[in-house]
Amino acid sequence: MTAELGNFALILALFVALIQASLPLIGAQRNHKPWIALSKPTAYCQFALVVISFACLTYLHVTSDFSVVNVVQNSHTDKPMLYKISGVWGNHEGSLLLWVLILSVYGAAVALFGANLPPAFRSRVLAVQAMIASGFYLFMLLTSNPFERIMPAPLNGRDLNPLLQDPGLAIHPPMLYLGYVGFSIAFSFAIAALIEGRVDAAWARWVRPWTLAAWMFLTGGIALGSWWAYYELGWGGWWFWDPVENASFMPWLAGTALLHSAVVVEKRDTLKGWTVLLAIVAFSMSLLGTFLVRSGVITSVHAFATDPARGVFILALLVVVIGGSLALFAWRGPQLKSSGLFKPISREGALLFNNLVMTIAAAVVLLGTLYPLFLDAIGGTKVSVGAPFFNAVFIPLMIPMIFAMAIGPYLHWKRGDLIAALTRLRFIFMLSIVAGAATWAVESDGPFMGVIGIALAVWLGGSTLAELAGRIHLMRTNLAESYRRLIRIPRATWGMTLGHFGLALAIAGMTGAGAWKSESIQTMKQGDKVTVSGYEFTFDGAEQSKGPNYDILTGKFTVHKDGDLVVKLLAEKRAYRVRNMPTTEAAIYTMLSGDLYAVIGDQEGNSGKFVTRLYFNPLVVWMWIGSIIMVLGGAISVTDVRHRVGVPQRNRALSHAKAVNSIPSGA
Amino acid sequence: MKRKHKRLTFVVIALAFLGVAATLILNAYEDNIVFFYSPTEMISKQLKPDQRLRLGGLVEDGSLKNLADGEVTFRVTDMANTITVQFKGILPDLFREGQGVIAEGRLENGTFVAGEVLAKHDENYMPPEVAEALKKSGNWTTGNAKESAK
Numbered sequence: 001m002t003a004e005l006g007n008f009a010l011i012l013a014l015f016v017a018l019i020q021a022s023l024p025l026i027g028a029q030r031n032h033k034p035w036i037a038l039s040k041p042t043a044y045c046q047f048a049l050v051v052i053s054f055a056c057l058t059y060l061h062v063t064s065d066f067s068v069v070n071v072v073q074n075s076h077t078d079k080p081m082l083y084k085i086s087g088v089w090g091n092h093e094g095s096l097l098l099w100v101l102i103l104s105v106y107g108a109a110v111a112l113f114g115a116n117l118p119p120a121f122r123s124r125v126l127a128v129q130a131m132i133a134s135g136f137y138l139f140m141l142l143t144s145n146p147f148e149r150i151m152p153a154p155l156n157g158r159d160l161n162p163l164l165q166d167p168g169l170a171i172h173p174p175m176l177y178l179g180y181v182g183f184s185i186a187f188s189f190a191i192a193a194l195i196e197g198r199v200d201a202a203w204a205r206w207v208r209p210w211t212l213a214a215w216m217f218l219t220g221g222i223a224l225g226s227w228w229a230y231y232e233l234g235w236g237g238w239w240f241w242d243p244v245e246n247a248s249f250m251p252w253l254a255g256t257a258l259l260h261s262a263v264v265v266e267k268r269d270t271l272k273g274w275t276v277l278l279a280i281v282a283f284s285m286s287l288l289g290t291f292l293v294r295s296g297v298i299t300s301v302h303a304f305a306t307d308p309a310r311g312v313f314i315l316a317l318l319v320v321v322i323g324g325s326l327a328l329f330a331w332r333g334p335q336l337k338s339s340g341l342f343k344p345i346s347r348e349g350a351l352l353f354n355n356l357v358m359t360i361a362a363a364v365v366l367l368g369t370l371y372p373l374f375l376d377a378i379g380g381t382k383v384s385v386g387a388p389f390f391n392a393v394f395i396p397l398m399i400p401m402i403f404a405m406a407i408g409p410y411l412h413w414k415r416g417d418l419i420a421a422l423t424r425l426r427f428i429f430m431l432s433i434v435a436g437a438a439t440w441a442v443e444s445d446g447p448f449m450g451v452i453g454i455a456l457a458v459w460l461g462g463s464t465l466a467e468l469a470g471r472i473h474l475m476r477t478n479l480a481e482s483y484r485r486l487i488r489i490p491r492a493t494w495g496m497t498l499g500h501f502g503l504a505l506a507i508a509g510m511t512g513a514g515a516w517k518s519e520s521i522q523t524m525k526q527g528d529k530v531t532v533s534g535y536e537f538t539f540d541g542a543e544q545s546k547g548p549n550y551d552i553l554t555g556k557f558t559v560h561k562d563g564d565l566v567v568k569l570l571a572e573k574r575a576y577r578v579r580n581m582p583t584t585e586a587a588i589y590t591m592l593s594g595d596l597y598a599v600i601g602d603q604e605g606n607s608g609k610f611v612t613r614l615y616f617n618p619l620v621v622w623m624w625i626g627s628i629i630m631v632l633g634g635a636i637s638v639t640d641v642r643h644r645v646g647v648p649q650r651n652r653a654l655s656h657a658k659a660v661n662s663i664p665s666g667a
Numbered sequence: 668m669k670r671k672h673k674r675l676t677f678v679v680i681a682l683a684f685l686g687v688a689a690t691l692i693l694n695a696y697e698d699n700i701v702f703f704y705s706p707t708e709m710i711s712k713q714l715k716p717d718q719r720l721r722l723g724g725l726v727e728d729g730s731l732k733n734l735a736d737g738e739v740t741f742r743v744t745d746m747a748n749t750i751t752v753q754f755k756g757i758l759p760d761l762f763r764e765g766q767g768v769i770a771e772g773r774l775e776n777g778t779f780v781a782g783e784v785l786a787k788h789d790e791n792y793m794p795p796e797v798a799e800a801l802k803k804s805g806n807w808t809t810g811n812a813k814e815s816a817k
Contacts (some may be wrong), residue, residue, distance in 0.1 A: 382703035392695035
């Protein structure tokens with residue numbers, strides 16, 4: 001019964017979405033009020049139906065109803081409850097249901113909080129949202145229905161892929177999807193603006209919080225995925241330039257660009273067409289990411305399906321959405337007139353520079369990710385484009401960007417003074433040179449990239465802090481006055497400061513882990529000692545035990561430094577019984593200076609000797625701390641009072657007046 | 668500066684940047700794109716001595732040997748030809764004899780010295796390149812992956 005109810009709710013949702021996609025749009029065109037008003041109830045209704053559908057699937061998974069294919073393939077009675085729940089989206093069909101659930105949540109949120117949007121505009125936004133949703137409902141119902149039954153029902157299921165049975169990965173997909181799908185709002189706003197042929201400051205003020213929210217979740221989702229790869233895959237690496245990682249990174253790059261150009265539209269009434277284009281690109285990248293990950297074109301732990309029908313459907317959907325929106329942009333885009341003029345050296349110029357680098361970087365990642373597919377399709381030559389390629393192209397592109405990123409906040413709108421900005425930054429510049437030199441002195445045999453990385457991190461972090469200090473007149477006035485200024489800083493500004501500072505920390509972490517990782521691979525028997533980067537690992541033997549649905553081999557290590565005990569590490573190798581598949585649980589001890597990381601492998605015959613991998617990964621923790629600070633920055637910025645509901649309306653009149661005023665001065 | 672000139676400035680900067688990116692890509696392409704070969708192709712092709720390659724096929728049954736200090740050797744086959752692979756480190760969790768595998772490294776005097784060994788992510792999955800290589804050598808059956816899992 002539950003499965004049929006869920007299926008029925010999904011079919012109903014499709015029809016509601018079709019209504020929401022058509023009537024309000026026509027209504028808005030003809031100014032027919034009842035049809036315009038239809039967009040709100042349909043959005044709520046869609047939301048309710050998808051919630052019902054999702055609840056049904058969750059219920060089926062939690063109660064282990066093995067008459068449903070999806071549950072059979074991904075669950076088992078012995079599986080812990082957390083993974084019974086996360087198993088709902090740990091598979092192709094369920095993850096799509098999660099996707100449409102989030103889409104409908106955002107749709108309902110626009111309907112709910114959009115009271116101050118002009119009704120016609122809101123109905124257009126919701127209609128575009130419903131079009132996207134319709135595509136996904138159709139896709140699910142036609143090719144990937146999670147509620148399909150199986151006869152006769154087997155006694156037990158095949159369990160979830162053990163790699164996915166992990167707390168980090170239980171929340172990684174929802175985070176990532178909140179990000180991916182969040183860009184659909186920016187996309188819908190962009191399409192609605194193109195239909196109306198008008199983009200103004202109020203539009204940007206609407207798009208910004210949604211983009212920020214999406215960016216924040218995407219940042220968190222990517223960091224979580226990276227963290228998972230770090231501790232679960234047991235290679236001591238955290239980013240592999242795997243196509244699936246690239247799929248989430250491309251929308252992040254485009255979204256970061258969008259975030260910055262939307263600021264320019266809001267404050268300076270220019271770069272409108274570009275911003276609309278970025279909104280389209282960011283969501284297209286999200287869709288493309290879904291396509292790459294789900295279609296089975298690229299095979300990895302994420303590619304649940306290799307059914308060609310699905311690939312063709314998603315490809316068609318991509319062509320319609322991306323092609324259609326770009327065509328609309330080509331047609332209506334030129335009507336978006338910008339008023340604010342600015343010099344190349346200015347805040348706008350710096351933000352544009354960010355946009356330029358971010359989009360080129362996204363294009364590079366796209367090229368590297370799709371190139372093997374193209375080559376295979378045209379000539380059948382198999383190549384792989386991996387980390388060496390991306391590192392060789394991506395890092396040199398990012399260096400000037402990070403350098404400019406530190407200067408940007410010091411430039412004024414319209415016309416900036418580069419010399420003055422650099423003068424203010426001269427101490428920070430010297431500091432970063434000193435930091436680089438110190439790094440060089442300590443790690444002279446390491447790669448030179450490490451020196452550059454640390455210098456850049458200090459440069460960016462230092463200038464961000466100095467900008468904050470300048471903002472509150474630290475040392476130039478008394479502390480009470482500085483404090484008063486500090487608490488009056490707008491939250492959006494805090495977002496910038498934390499975002500940039502978090503990135504600086506993350507750069508330090510990436511540099512440390514990338515440049516100075518030391519590893520040692522060997523076989524060890526009980527009592528053997530190995531020293532890695534001054535840490536002496538003693539192998540204390542291995543033990544067998546049992547977990548809920550797996551067997552455990554635990555390797556025990558004691559780590560000493562200079563004769564003092566640092567920590568005892570327990571590294572696990574788990575053998576999942578149902579799928580007969582092992583996973584590695586690395587033992588990690590985190591210090592601010594770096595992580596001790598131990599992995600236990602198989603025993604060599606019955607010799608009592610085990611293969612072990614021991615690592616010292618410097619500064620890794622700063623990558624996670626940096627990511628958390630970036631997400632925090634996003635969260636604080638979203639709650640900025642200027643983004644709050646109702647404000648766009650009140651400020652609209654104001655910005656209009658401003659736009660009128662700026663025409664004579666600009667001309 | 669007129670509006671048009673300003674726009675031109677940005678276009679020029681953008682083009683310059685694109686140029687830099689293109690140069691970087693072309694440079695990286697030379698050294699960093701890794702070609703994938705089956706054992707048969709690897710034996711028949713004239714290869715540069717220091718080229719990084721990927722080798723894919725099935726791990727031959729009974730060919731896995733543990734040497735001293737965590738070093739292993741195994742043979743990769745496409746049922747027509749076989750190449751010995753040398754690797755130091757922990758093999759991936761899903762590495763098994765009779766299963767599909769991809770090794771990345773260099774060919775040295777007929778032995779493939781791997782820096783990295785990749786296996787599949789679950790028991791029904793065969794790397795598409797491996798499946799293709801097996802099909803080419805005429806040894807592909809859909810049961811290949813499942814049978815050998817036992």
